[in-house]
Amino acid sequence: xxxxxxxxxxxxxxxxxxxxxxxxxxxxxxxxxxxxxxxxxxxxxxxxxxxxxxxxxxxxxxxxxxxxxxxxxxxxxxxxxxxxxxxxxxxxxxxxxxxxxxxxxxxxxxxxxxxxxxxxxxxxxxxxxxxxxxxxxxxxxxxxxxxxxxxxxxxxxxxxxxxxxxxxxxxxxxxxxxxxxxxxxxxxxxxxxxxxxxxxxxxxxxxxxxxxxxxxxxxxxxxxxxxxxxxxxxxxxxxxxxxxxxxxxxxxxxxxxxxxxxxxxxxxxxxxxxxxxxxxxxxxxxxxxxxxxxxxxxxxxxxxxxxxxxxxxxxxxxxxxxxxxxxxxxxxxxxxxxxxxxxxxxxxxxxxxxxxxxxxxxxxxxxxxxxxxxxxxxxxxxxxxxxxxxxxxxxxxxxxxxxxxxxxxxxxxxxxxxxxxxxxxxxxxxxxxxxxxxxxxxxxxxxxxxxxxxxxxxxxxxxxxxxxxxxxxxxxxxxxxxxxxxxxxxxxxxxxxxxxxxxxxxxxxxxx
Numbered sequence: 157x158x159x160x161x162x163x164x165x166x167x168x169x170x171x172x173x174x175x176x177x178x179x180x181x182x183x184x185x186x187x188x189x190x191x192x193x194x195x196x197x198x199x200x201x202x203x204x205x206x207x208x209x210x211x212x213x214x215x216x217x218x219x220x221x222x223x224x225x226x227x228x229x230x231x232x233x234x235x236x237x238x239x240x241x242x243x244x245x246x247x248x249x250x251x252x253x254x255x256x257x258x259x260x261x262x263x264x265x266x267x268x269x270x271x272x273x274x275x276x277x278x279x280x281x282x283x284x285x286x287x288x289x290x291x292x293x294x295x296x297x298x299x300x301x302x303x304x305x306x307x308x309x310x311x312x313x314x315x316x317x318x319x320x321x322x323x324x325x326x327x328x329x330x331x332x333x334x335x336x337x338x339x340x341x342x343x344x345x346x347x348x349x350x351x352x353x354x355x356x357x358x359x360x361x362x363x364x365x366x367x368x369x370x371x372x373x374x375x376x377x378x379x380x381x382x383x384x385x386x387x388x389x390x391x392x393x394x395x396x397x398x399x400x401x402x403x404x405x406x407x408x409x410x411x412x413x414x415x416x417x418x419x420x421x422x423x424x425x426x427x428x429x430x431x432x433x434x435x436x437x438x439x440x441x442x443x444x445x446x447x448x449x450x451x452x453x454x455x456x457x458x459x460x461x462x463x464x465x466x467x468x469x470x471x472x473x474x475x476x477x478x479x480x481x482x483x484x485x486x487x488x489x490x491x492x493x494x495x496x497x498x499x500x501x502x503x504x505x506x507x508x509x510x511x512x513x514x515x516x517x518x519x520x521x522x523x524x525x526x527x528x529x530x531x532x533x534x535x536x537x538x539x540x541x542x543x544x545x546x547x548x549x550x551x552x553x554x555x556x557x558x559x560x561x562x563x564x565x566x567x568x569x570x571x572x573x574x575x576x577x578x579x580x581x582x583x584x585x586x587x588x589x590x591x592x593x594x595x596x597x598x599x600x601x602x603x604x605x606x607x608x609x610x611x612x613x614x615x616x617x618x619x620x621x622x623x624x625x626x627x628x629x630x631x632x633x634x635x636x637x638x639x640x641x642x643x644x645x646x647x648x649x650x651x652x653x654x655x656x657x658x659x660x661x662x663x664x665x666x667x668x
Contacts, residue, residue, distance in 0.1 A: 232302035282359035282404030292331040294403030321446030344412030346435035359404030371395035379514030387521035397431040455546030458489020471645035480513035504532035573637035576605020579630035595628035621649035
């Protein structure tokens with residue numbers, strides 16, 4: 157009769173057997189090393205590793221002991237009133253996961269069998285104290301739509317919080333609890349944050365209070381194309397962030413808050429090494445405005461801008477791809493009054509460089525309406541400075557009218573330009589519907605050229621400019637394109653069928 161061996165014995169036996177198998181190979185390897193010729197001293201020095209730039213590992217225990225008591229847990233109660241405004245129930249598989257907020261009421265979907273008006277339950281987030289008399293900072297999406305907000309301190313005291321104010325464009329919310337003598341976190345200088353420095357997060361992922369994670373800053377001034385917060389230059393880190401960390405502090409090694417953990421980039425809904433935090437200076441600007449005026453006001457110059465590719469730089473005669481390309485100017489807005497035109501490239505604001513188009517909105521949005529700024533602009537290859545007085549930002553609530561292009565009939569002429577674009581006059585009624593002035597724009601009736609098709613042009617789009625030349629008729633379009641040659645990049649200012657206006661670069665080539 158066989159007796160079963162304990163699991164531990166089996167593991168040891170397996171390990172021993174493995175060692176017996178690999179021992180001869182190891183011995184042979186040792187003999188080979190001994191037989192190798194000895195390295196000379198210069199060769200040894202040449203192969204010696206470089207001195208490490210970072211020595212030892214940081215110990216965050218003192219930091220956590222000192223700042224931990226100022227980090228709070230936030231619980232929101234989402235009731236029937238909010239559920240009635242929500243979308244129909246969704247399965248987890250139906251929720252887009254290319255980019256998901258760490259934690260927010262929007263992902264607490266009603267379960268099977270619940271009516272649309274049934275309570276949606278609770279959600280958890282994090283926050284931190286910014287004043288001894290009970291002001292708490294967290295994310296807008298943590299408390300958005302909540303009927304009740306509860307704040308729990310590390311000493312287990314619970315408070316019902318009042319929402320002092322909340323700002324969706326920055327994803328910042330300010331709460332107030334009735335207490336005094338509370339521990340407070342110091343704010344750091346987000347402008348001094350650099351990639352590669354250590355960062356620490358404290359929060360309540362999945363409801364596990366006072367969880368500490370650490371990593372490094374991966375990038376600063378990061379624009380997130382999947383986020384709604386285009387006025388926030390995010391701090392990107394590899395600090396482990398999960399649902400429930402939303403609203404918690406991102407700290408430097410001095411225990412100062414440098415950001416508010418807000419979002420993650422994930423294909424699964426969980427942490428994948430890419431986390432985003434709102435810089436603390438952006439958040440405190442919002443806090444100050446909410447506490448003093450009850451609202452957040454942002455400046456605007458009244459332009460739409462786009463990125464500059466290498467092809468755009470060639471077409472515009474720019475030395476490089478830095479800057480923000482102006483594609484449209486708000487009628488009667490600050491930019492138009494100051495003389496900014498479509499095709500201008502904004503390279504700086506008050507001496508601060510604009511390296512990419514996403515740098516401009518947060519820089520301007522952080523300034524108060526009425527502020528006078530100096531824009532460094534390149535126009536037709538020449539640099540100039542233009543002073544602009546900011547107005548108050550009013551977010552657009554709807555896109556322009558949708559128009560459908562009419563297919564060209566067989567009797568229409570072929571394109572007379574190398575781009576293969578056949579133009580069509582726009583009737584007065586259509587101009588009014590499109591919001592165009594008299595003599596502005598030419599509709600695309602047909603696109604024959606592969607170059608134009610590759611640029612995304614299609615029938616129904618309206619060409620407003622060729623380079624800096626405005627076109628308002630088919631004849632004017634043909635004249636503007638008449639001298640374009642193969643291999644030459646031409647910039648077209650186009651308003652598409654959704655009302656979006658932007659420059660596109662088209663480069664015709666032989667065989668297209």
